Amino acid sequence: MSDILSTQDLTKRFGRVVAVDGVSLAVRRGARFGLLGPNGSGKTTLVRMLLGLVHATSGSIEVLGEPMPRRASSVLPRVGALVEGPAAWGHLSGRANLRLLDAAGPGRARHRRRRVDEALEQVGLGGVDRRPVHAYSLGMRQRLGIAAALLRGPELLLLDEPTNGLDPRGIQEMRALLTSLNEAGTTVVLSSHLLSEVEALCTAVGVMDRGRLALTSEIAALQTPTGRIVVRTPDAAGVVGLLDGRVVGRSGDLVTVTGTDPVALNARLVAAGVPVSGLVEERRTLEQVVLEVTGAGSDRVDGRPEAARQGPGPGAGGPR
Template sequence: MTATGGATAPVVRTRGLTKVYRGGVRAVDGVDLEVREGDVYGFLGANGSGKTTTVRMLLGLVLASEGDVEVFGEPMPRNGASVLPRIGALVEGPGAYPHLSGRRNLALLDAIDGSPRADRPGRIGAVLEQVGLDPDDRRPARTYSLGMRQRLGLAGALLRRPPLLVLDEPTNGLDPQGIREMRELLLALNRGGTTIFLSSHLLAEIEQMSTRVGVLDRGRLVLQEDMSVLQAPTGLVRVRTPDVATALRALDGHVADHGPGHVVVRSPDPAGLVAHLVERGVRVTELGPERRTLEEIVLAASEAP
């Protein structure tokens, strides 16, 4: 999908997206999202920040009070019939018929979607294996753990090989091994061309996966930026040393921050900085550019007035 001039148009775009519930509660307040083709877009926010309401409006499951939603350049929910078949979604936990096996659940979903029947068994077996479930497991879904149900929900989202995945807390209920496997699967899908919109409150996972981040705080989008920009060097240098007190005296007026075992220094010349410290008896064990963590970035954005 290409816009005028050859630029890639956003896969998801919202303008002034707002949801007001009874009593005047603004769950989502004027949100302008932009998810580009090929993004792994990490949508962050505390519980109650409005993330799930936003996701539901993107999919046409909840009507916006104000504002516009476009997916693949088409207005939603007006064009849901043509847009939704190109989206794989997992929102607010997976649904399944508890008395049926995972395979039977996917067969029903596949039939509802009108997919070709001839290659259905192979297609279902492939997505079950892809998410780490046994295609030959005949147990009913009610016996599944929460993590297995999450995997089954993702398998359902992948059946049509959609170009866009919209996932709300997909690692909920997974153990650390399962979280890592889910991360590796989503990154592989993204490398294959799938755009991923990933709503989560797990900063560590978003930091490892995302190319772009949006932060929602009390219904407002307080930050939207590429990860490469957010985590670029700050221009400061972090020096690890067991001689913090000596380093502070040697660098009087040039220290931006310090803590146990390290000082953060304003210096355009790291090599000269090391030489200066060593001359004054400071042992330098490590030196590198200072970068902010995603946690620091999110906290700063959420605390801004």
């Protein structure tokens, strides 16, 4: 299957800061691809370059088989995007905002009302009234931003933190929407720092770390066995007594033991009269994989600056 977007040695510098550092990435058509990484890892800058919003310092980009940003005028009408939060005219209603956005596209006059209504229905805003967008909740604004991305029936969706501001039910609804769009043929690429979001929705992942692409893989290929088996039993003490040397963890009715053959372990427990209500081979989580391949990237700021520890100098003022 062909790639819907690719980059080669893509680099972006802001002065002496390297925000994206030699990224070579390929996303196949029809994928649900998650771009993961801590805040400041370069995810949003990379997405902005894919859309031609930021020009690369060096390297190349192809989207829908066309070079970007040179062919942006033919590529962008086929791409839906939400980057760094939804933008809108705050004094207008959500429906009026979408009509204006739709009018800006080529050949968009016919059936505009239907397109807008369909996009609002898709994101759960079908019953929205005439109140201005500045009176919307954060979750409603996020839904409106995604509706704007869907207006053109895009081949490719590029979404930066798409569930930001949504409550748990809204996150579940958005996950179902993106899955259904993907099953209908739309390629979905989202960037997020939320591991659970990517693990629940995506089939493949790329991990960014300090501007570099640390890893790309199908998620299923990353979730390899750990060499442990988790046993659920009403007689946890019985499992511990029988397999004492192999037990590595116990929590309530769950006992984790070393081993790679669940069938043989089940047979041994049953033969010894230990009841087993569940037994599963433990696999690595996406969180474990990401922590292994990323460095110390974080938005933590530990300690105190030397000047602060020494106190303000003569004549120094307070905070500004």
